[in-house]
Amino acid sequence: MKNSKRTISVAIATYNEENNIERCLNAVSDWVDEIIIVDGNSQDKTIEVASKFKKVKIIKTTNKPIFHINKNIAIDACTSDWILQLDADEIVTPELKKEIISYLEKNIDDVKQNGFWIPRKNYFLGAFLKKGGQYPDPTIRFYKKGKGRLPCVDVHEQAEIEGAVGWLKNDLEHYADTSFSKYLLRHNRYTTLLAQEL
Secondary structure, eight states, X not given: OOOOOOOEEEEEEESSOTTTHHHHHHTTTTTOSEEEEEEOOOSSSHXXXXXXXXXXXXXXXXXXXXXXXXXXXXXXXXXXXXXXXXXXXXXXXXXHHHHHHHHHTSOGGGOOOSXXXXXXXXXXXXXXXXXXXXXXXXXXEEEETTSEEOOSSOTTXXXXXXXXXXXXXXXXXXXXXXXXXXXXXXXXXXXXXHHHHO
16 A cells, blocks of 8 residues: 655755756646745846746855855755755756656655665757766765755765665756856866865
């Protein structure tokens, strides 16, 4: 006998994501229970766009040097049984949506993992990268409430999960580098953070 449906929250931290956030939210708004957005004082229309979605709850704060701090604020504000942590420039594919929903409908006795790796496809200058170690680009983004958080030490860190971690099969799409200038700006920011850490 199956248990009652387990709930799911989406956790997102944003800063000036007006060009990405609608596409990200369109992919999840019809099947998740709530969407928590922690906005780091965006100067564009991020909040205006996100506010159009009924399930969105927005928490306003400052833009921290380590962006994961705001991600943790979003994670902590989630109230559902499971959390899907996303970046605004990521899209849940229909196949990944179906896989997550199927998992949430499983018998409670079949659930062994507290978190899951998700393969990720990175879009770069007109196409998804498939070679050079760029795919799959696994990331831990789906976990039980209270079982996963970010350490807030490294810009490329993974969530730390208490307990067993499994794998989902279907892809998360990542649209970080839609232009070469954006790629250079992002990597300049990352190398500055890395230099500060060293």
